[in-house]
Amino acid sequence: MTVETDVSLQARLAQRSEEIFERMIAWRRDFHANPELGNQEHRTAGIVADHLESLGFDQVRRGLGGSTGVVGILEGGQPGPCVALRADMDALPVREATGLEFASTATALWGGETMPAMHACGHDAHTAVQMAVAEILVAERAAIKGRVMLVFQPAEEGPAPDWQGLSGAARLVADGVFDDPKPDAFFCFHVLQDERPGTAGEIRVHEGDGTYAMNLMRIKIRGRGGHGAYPWRTVDPLLIGAQVLTALQSIPAKNVDVNENAVTLSIGIFKGGTKFNVIPDEAEMEGALRFTDTTTGPYLEQRVESIAKGIAEAAGGSAEVDWYMRVPLVHxxxxxxxxxxxxxxxxxxxxxxGGQGRELLSR
Ligand SMILES: [Zn+2]
Structure with a gap:
């Protein structure tokens, strides 16, 4: 599939894209109404794999990546390289409140808890688009120089908290899914919500480094629990956590050269306690530190640790920071x-x- 300049081929591709457009929208809405969390994309993967088989793909492999990954191989009509395209399939543990006709009401088990599920990151669109691409490629098989590998990947957003071992793209690589055939080139895209005027339908292209590197942290704060009526007998881990959460925001604001490095620090989970009048022993936070200058990773981690530990110790408690995953930036x-x-x-x-790492923020 080299860059094709043949005008009639381009006209056919435009025509075929037009023809499949409404069906692609229907697929996307169906996936949106039926979201599945990471490594549980059984329905989605089934639809995808059946689609590739019905189209006559030369190979369709199911159940990859330790869960639901699907890979389809299409041999072109002429010799050439192997080009892979990737779509991710997983949804997020988020409750949908859009009021859309095809809004999700689904729930799923996530780390032993029942959670709402929603395609809040757009992977429903990625999957539907790649199904449409599959169909167009089959129709143009004779014109393809080389072979195409379509990858439908589970768990791009990360696995459930109780998942063991590698998952997602890293698992597919570790399992040797791309060893034979080995893709010579790999492409993927991500939809992006941008409300600035004039950006609808725009394609943004990164050359070199793009997105953020992302280090995921879990902060455990230990205090001393007790009755809420006698707070002076306790060390309140929730109060420590609140102070840590606030103080961490000083890292992107005060520890970063903003000309060189785009840094965000967001805590997405803050939990602790069981009852309104009981001060618990422990609290826990989880979040992501994102940055574009990868040489600053160790320094930024160290800042997080000294702030968390310093505040906890000053209050008579303790804090432990576990960096449980480090995701490199896309090159x-x-x-x-x-x-x-x-x-x-x-x-x-x-x-x-325009700016390095500023466009595709979402993982
Ligand atoms: Zn995403």
Missing amino acids: NDTDLTRRMRPSLDRAAPARQA
């Missing part, structure tokens, strides 16, 4: 990116992302 091959530009420009007005 897009410069040469490949440039070769793709003409095709992307034909598809939609493309724009070079």
